[in-house]
Amino acid sequence: MPDKRQGSILLLLEEKNGKITKLSAELAGGAAALAASCGRTVSGFLPVGESELSWRDVITENAAYLGLDRLYTAVGLDGRESRRTARAAIAAVKREKPALVLAGSTPFWTAPVCEVAREMQAALLCDCSGASAYGESGILLRRPDASGSVLCDFAAKDDRPAIATVRPGTFAAAQGGPQREKRAEIIFLREGSDYQTQGTGEHFLEEIFSRRKDKDISRARILVAGGRGVGGPKGFEQLRRLAELLGGEVACSRACIEAGWAETYMQVGQTGKTVRPELYIACGISGAIQHVSGMKDSAYIIAINKNPAAPIFDVADLGIVASLENVLPPLIKKLEEEKGE
Amino acid sequence: MKITVISRQVKAGEELRQDFTGIEAAIRLKEKTDAEVWALVMGEETEAVKQVRDAIAMGADGGTALVPFFAEEVNGGAEQASGVADTWIFAEAFAAVLKERDFDLIISGGFPTDGDTVPQGLLTAALLGIPAYSHVDKAERAESGKALRVVRKLEDRSIALESELPCLLSALPHREAPIYKTMPGINRAYAAEIETLRVELRAEAGKLSLLGTSAAAVRKRGETLSAVSTEEAVNTITARIAARHLL
Numbered sequence: 001m002p003d004k005r006q007g008s009i010l011l012l013l014e015e016k017n018g019k020i021t022k023l024s025a026e027l028a029g030g031a032a033a034l035a036a037s038c039g040r041t042v043s044g045f046l047p048v049g050e051s052e053l054s055w056r057d058v059i060t061e062n063a064a065y066l067g068l069d070r071l072y073t074a075v076g077l078d079g080r081e082s083r084r085t086a087r088a089a090i091a092a093v094k095r096e097k098p099a100l101v102l103a104g105s106t107p108f109w110t111a112p113v114c115e116v117a118r119e120m121q122a123a124l125l126c127d128c129s130g131a132s133a134y135g136e137s138g139i140l141l142r143r144p145d146a147s148g149s150v151l152c153d154f155a156a157k158d159d160r161p162a163i164a165t166v167r168p169g170t171f172a173a174a175q176g177g178p179q180r181e182k183r184a185e186i187i188f189l190r191e192g193s194d195y196q197t198q199g200t201g202e203h204f205l206e207e208i209f210s211r212r213k214d215k216d217i218s219r220a221r222i223l224v225a226g227g228r229g230v231g232g233p234k235g236f237e238q239l240r241r242l243a244e245l246l247g248g249e250v251a252c253s254r255a256c257i258e259a260g261w262a263e264t265y266m267q268v269g270q271t272g273k274t275v276r277p278e279l280y281i282a283c284g285i286s287g288a289i290q291h292v293s294g295m296k297d298s299a300y301i302i303a304i305n306k307n308p309a310a311p312i313f314d315v316a317d318l319g320i321v322a323s324l325e326n327v328l329p330p331l332i333k334k335l336e337e338e339k340g341e
Numbered sequence: 342m343k344i345t346v347i348s349r350q351v352k353a354g355e356e357l358r359q360d361f362t363g364i365e366a367a368i369r370l371k372e373k374t375d376a377e378v379w380a381l382v383m384g385e386e387t388e389a390v391k392q393v394r395d396a397i398a399m400g401a402d403g404g405t406a407l408v409p410f411f412a413e414e415v416n417g418g419a420e421q422a423s424g425v426a427d428t429w430i431f432a433e434a435f436a437a438v439l440k441e442r443d444f445d446l447i448i449s450g451g452f453p454t455d456g457d458t459v460p461q462g463l464l465t466a467a468l469l470g471i472p473a474y475s476h477v478d479k480a481e482r483a484e485s486g487k488a489l490r491v492v493r494k495l496e497d498r499s500i501a502l503e504s505e506l507p508c509l510l511s512a513l514p515h516r517e518a519p520i521y522k523t524m525p526g527i528n529r530a531y532a533a534e535i536e537t538l539r540v541e542l543r544a545e546a547g548k549l550s551l552l553g554t555s556a557a558a559v560r561k562r563g564e565t566l567s568a569v570s571t572e573e574a575v576n577t578i579t580a581r582i583a584a585r586h587l588l
Contacts, residue, residue: 016497079495080500082474105456107475107494107495110463110475110476110511111463111473111474111475114460114463114464117429117460117467118464121548123427123429123548124427124428124429124464124548125549127456144557145554146351146354146358147354149354150556151554151556151557153551154549154551154552155549156549157550160548162549165460200472201472202472202502202503203502203504204500204501205502205503207498207501208492208499208501209498209499216496246582258516260516270455271452271454271456278587279582296560300581302581302582315560316562316563317581318577319562319563319565320574320578321565321568326571327574330575331575334575335588338579338588
């Protein structure tokens with residue numbers, strides 16, 4: 001049996017307005033399953049911002065919800081200064097001495113995890129697609145290769161710790177709820193005594209809020225996705241209307257980002273987001289492996305493409321060989337009629 | 342200001358993935374301030390030299406092709422063969438090259454290639470002991486002169502910060518405003534003698550072992566309707582959505 005404390009799984013968490021993010025809940029869900037299969041415990045580090053909220057209550061609630069044994073926290077770290085976040089995370093990692101650190105592939109944690117890896121001399125694997133028990137007490141990390149067609153299984157060399165990042169949708173979120181009776185130990189890390197913030201070389205200047213709100217496509221139940229076959233920004237207007245009628249969001253393949261037809265946050269695939277909605281409608285998407293790797297776990301896939309040889313049909317539950325111009329307008333019209341619009 | 346851009350070419354099956362995110366960010370900064378841009382491209386020699394020329398054609402002042410080689414096999418050559426490698430190995434190799442160079446700023450990118458190339462830049466900075474910032478949207482010389490004003494794009498907001506130099510910026514792509522090659526740039530690129538540097542990758546710098554590989558699960562192909570009327574296609578789609586209680 002590994003020493004439970006020495007070999008824990010430490011989650012690097014994020015909150016927004018006092019609520020744990022969905023991706024953080026997914027990390028906890030994945031870690032709980034892994035911990036159960038290899039006899040380890042799960043701890044967390046949650047940096048929090050400055051706010052009127054009573055952080056102790058929020059933190060205690062979150063820790064119980066996520067099923068954590070210990071939760072480290074530090075106040076005044078709201079992502080404005082990522083190097084300070086890294087320093088605090090290093091302090092948490094040094095105390096906890098975990099076997100595995102799990103973080104989301106987000107702008108908040110991308111740079112800090114690299115500083116943590118350097119400090120711990122830890123193995124670093126980004127965008128993992130899974131983690132499971134291996135051998136007596138080992139942890140196996142799985143990730144597809146760059147082509148997405150080969151899965152590679154890794155373990156950290158020489159019993160060193162590992163840091164893995166995962167993209168949204170990799171794990172099912174922790175369910176939490178009132179059945180959690182365990183009370184987590186809460187450890188406040190203090191700036192000055194537990195970690196130093198001098199000499200980071202980074203000075204916060206200002207926050208800039210854009211009027212445009214990027215949507216989180218990984219949360220959508222229904223996605224209407226466009227590819228090169230959409231033909232241009234005008235085609236996306238149709239997809240938006242269809243998504244609106246279905247109560248979903250619009251996504252896209254990399255080709256559309258490169259063509260400047262769509263926003264970066266909409267991208268699904270190897271270099272975009274991993275999504276698993278209940279319904280994925282792929283419009284004019286050929287189905288390159290890089291795209292498919294980001295959507296193949298959708299519950300139901302409908303593909304519309306005029307090329308009968310498009311590989312997207314190989315992963316679709318329902319494929320329609322037709323041009324978008326022939327299918328989308330009547331489909332939108334029918335849905336509008338059904339909705340009485 | 343001396344800017345060094347680092348990028349690595351990645352093979353995804355037969356496809357060669359190149360990353361111009363860093364070079365584009367450097368050129369954008371160069372347009373606003375007095376800077377010299379040097380491109381370090383790691384990859385197979387012919388392709389890496391070609392990408393250095395592309396960088397010069399876009400406005401870089403010069404560049405070096407870094408041709409990596411393993412002094413010994415890793416996992417019996419399996420890791421090289423599968424095209425999978427360890428972020429640490431590449432970060433260490435880049436750090437070793439950069440230690441020999443004079444720079445004020447390093448820019449990396451990586452979003453168009455694979456999940457490894459972004460942390461590879463950031464880990465390189467950690468190994469060099471300099472500050473590093475991810476998701477950088479904009480950068481300009483700060484009013485104070487010696488520092489850099491950096492704008493990072495987070496999910497719900499942007500953060501402006503001032504960083505001391507030297508530092509590393511991991512840049513976000515600006516797909517809406519690509520940097521094009523120019524005619525004088527292309528002429529310079531083809532007149533330039535591109536230096537090639539062989540860079541040893543140390544297997545022992547790696548911190549992961551490859552346990553094995555397997556084929557990714559393939560989703561089963563469902564029904565494909567071709568040569569159906571528009572009406573039938575639309576009815577089938579709505580019926581299937583309704584059957585899943587999503588209408």
